[in-house]
Amino acid sequence: MRALSVVRPGGSLIAAGQKTLEVRRWAPELSPTDDLLIVENGRFLRQDGDEDPNGMAVAVVRVKAIRPFIAADMTAACASFFEEGWLAWELSNLRPLPPGRRLRAARRIYEVDFTP
Template sequence: MASGKKTLEIRRWRPDLAATEDLPIVENGRFLTQDGDEDRNGAAVAIVKVKTVRPFVLSDMEAACASYFEDGWFAWELVDVRPVHAARHIVAARGIYAVEFAP
């Protein structure tokens, strides 16, 4: 995402964000499957804005860097992507949550 190759984030839910709000993207090393799951070794990789949210379609596969397609998911169109190189770990969790780090 920070390199600009991935321009869509694919999720089953819609974010409650205004198009002007910043969203930090935290990468983690394991798939978080349940509410409350966390990975304490997450890393901030970018700060983005979510321009629009729309249904995920098959032609989105490349922009999402996705390996499979399933109906019913949402494509979050990401803009204003700003790479972050944080020097410390950040907790990765499910959903949208507040993080503090020095960009």
């Protein structure tokens, strides 16, 4: 399954339905029908190859659309600041997962062996 790591508390906010936009500088290669596992981890993974073995699977979502991030998106993204040039990933079809499923977290979109 394809996965995306999101730094705590962002993953939990997605799983709770409070964070409906994920904001990144890049667009994923996903269709609106592709499932994406959200893995919450405790630190930013800044360099290619960075991983965190202590990730937690928190939800499965779909990325309905990708568009420019605008200041009016701050609440939906649970963001603390706004900067031009970022992309808003509109999350849909939220399926929260029961707690306790540890997985590695990695940069960008990556593959994991996971069945919800």
